[in-house]
Amino acid sequence: MEYDKYLSEVDAAATATGGKVVSLAGGYFGVQLPADGANVLLALDLDSDQGWVVWAEDSLGDRCCDYAEEVIGNCTLGELRLRAFETLAHHVHA
């Protein structure tokens, strides 16, 4: 995926989910959704075809555990918010 397209996709995802764009390490951006005193982070994998990934962070930005990332895969932006919370609901802390 081209970087420009990546950025516009992340922007569109923030709009679609009601979240906000936040910068991640390494030139990546994610979408942050507030949830129960913590945050849900959505990120699009730029280097592979796995699509969207999701993880939970506390208010200080620490991930819930070392294996926090769960793969959502490819889905429409309209489904993304629901799929993010569904996917996280199945997360088992390592």
Ligand SMILES: [Zn+2]
């Ligand atoms: Zn966890």
